[in-house]
Amino acid sequence: MIWFADPLLFTEETRIRYVQSMTKAESLYSKIKELVNSGVYRAEEVLYRVMHLLSGGWEETKEKVEDASDKTKRTWEDAGTKAKREWEDTQKKAKRSMKNVNEL
Numbered sequence: 001m002i003w004f005a006d007p008l009l010f011t012e013e014t015r016i017r018y019v020q021s022m023t024k025a026e027s028l029y030s031k032i033k034e035l036v037n038s039g040v041y042r043a044e045e046v047l048y049r050v051m052h053l054l055s056g057g058w059e060e061t062k063e064k065v066e067d068a069s070d071k072t073k074r075t076w077e078d079a080g081t082k083a084k085r086e087w088e089d090t091q092k093k094a095k096r097s098m099k100n101v102n103e104l
Contacts, residue, residue: 028053 035049
């Protein structure tokens with residue numbers, strides 16, 4: 001069943017998403033307001049923290065993705081090397097087995 005076929009389900013899903021986004025927006029706004037209104041930080045620090053909140057930690061996420069990508073590449077290369085080595089060992093064993101069979 002396609003849930004978009006029923007207008008009531010579509011309307012309810014839209015309402016749910018709207019409420020979720022408003023809640024996130026209000027939470028973000030209150031965090032920014034708290035940072036700006038607190039006189040503890042210098043202006044540069046406040047702007048940095050606001051940018052960090054608005055970006056959703058983009059730089060940290062980007063670094064994590066790059067690290068995970070590098071790790072995945074290394075793992076993939078290691079798996080390829082191991083598979084190649086095992087394939088070569090299997091071929092050698094098969095040749096020895098065939099040699100032993102031919103000697104009988």
